[in-house]
Amino acid sequence: MVETQKSSTALQQITSNDVSTICSKCGEKILNVMTADENKVYHPHCFNCSDCGKTLAGGFFYKSKNSKSDESTITSRNSLAEPLRFCEICYKKVAPKCARCHNIIEASSIVWEDKKFHETCFTCWGVDKNGVQCQKPMKDEPVYPLNDKWYCKICFDKLDTGVSAAARDILSQKCRKCYKEFAPGSLVSEYKGDYYHPTCFICSQCNTSIASKSFYHQSKSDDQQSEAKFLCENCHIKNAQECAECKNKIVNGEAIGFEGKQYHRSCFTCQNCHNEIGTAHFFKTKDGKYICQQCSLQQQHDSPTK
Known part of the structure; x- marks a missing residue:
């Protein structure tokens, strides 16, 4: 599908052969008659439908907002720099269509579940006991899908779906990753x-x-909008990082970091009493080992004085 706008162009007579007018498509000089679009000029036979090749000069045409490279389904005779242009017949083949009424969408549309709808078509499918359709506009409203149809909350609650109230609340939510609704029973x-x-x-x-x-x-961001x-x-x-002591991966539990190295809490122990040091005060010995504060004080007390 391509987004388009309707435009028109007129044929213009070049009165002098001395005027240096270059066709924006073929790059050759225009000697007699030209047509123009968006401050560019063309030979009439160069200004043609991107699909069937029919000339569009002097009449109405539909111009796409997409570049040619964005629309791989169109066999275009235009250069890559040119926008897509369509005659009336070809436009009907490529124009966006409403997923409910299947008619062409000329104005604004609503996108739901990767489908486009007229705003007037995207309404509640609910029907009351007298057969009167709800038809509540669902734009900017919570949508409750069921069997390829959608309902407002009031009509959905009346349906015999076997869905609990808690599940109905979930159905009004959207997936945090793909932002699509949840189908009943999923x-x-x-x-x-x-x-x-x-x-x-x-x-x-x-x-x-x-x-x-x-x-x-894994997320470390406080941004509520981040995925x-x-x-x-x-x-x-x-x-997982490797423990500097036992060389095994630190998978579970809190890691202790010191001097750019990571340790299992159970591996970061005093070399004397072998108790876990954790985040308490400790001392590093000359041979690169660690002793807790209590053992350090005991060593100082036991060492002979000179």
Whole structure:
């Protein structure tokens, strides 16, 4: 699909052959009749439909806001620098269409689930007991999808879907990653108040699903708008730092950092009493070992005085 606007152009007669007028498409001089669009001039036979090649000079045409390189489905005769232009017939083939009424969308549209709709078509599908359709406009409203249709909250609550009130609240949410709605009956993963499709709740490194599995929260940002990042257990182990004492990966538990090195808490111990030092005061010996404050004081007390 391409976004277009309707335009028109007129033929103009060049009165003098001495006028140096160059066609913006073929680069050759225009000697007799030309047509213009957006401060550019063309031979009439160069100003043509991007799909069928029919000349558009002297009539109405539809011009795309997309560049030719953005629309791979069009077999265009225009250069890459030229915008896409279409005659009336070809425009009907490429114009965006409403996913509900299937008519061409000329003005503004609503995008939902990667589909475009007329604003007047994106309304609640609910029907009351008398057969009267709700047709509430759903723009900027919570959408409750069911079987390729969508409903406002009032109409959805009246449906016999077997969906609990808590599940209905989830249905009004959007996936934290893809920002799409949840379909009734689908599985949902939740983490700290955010909801995800299981296919979206994945390891940020290997892209495998971590739904119903152990994982590690990788994000360090306080920005609520930033995307949370997670690591599966295998990737967490691969990325884990190595303990400077035992040389094993520091996977679980708090790590102790000192002089640019990381240690398991259980490995960062006093060389005398072998108790964990943790974050308490300690001293480094000449041979690079560590002793706790209590052992250091004991050594000073036991050392002979000269």
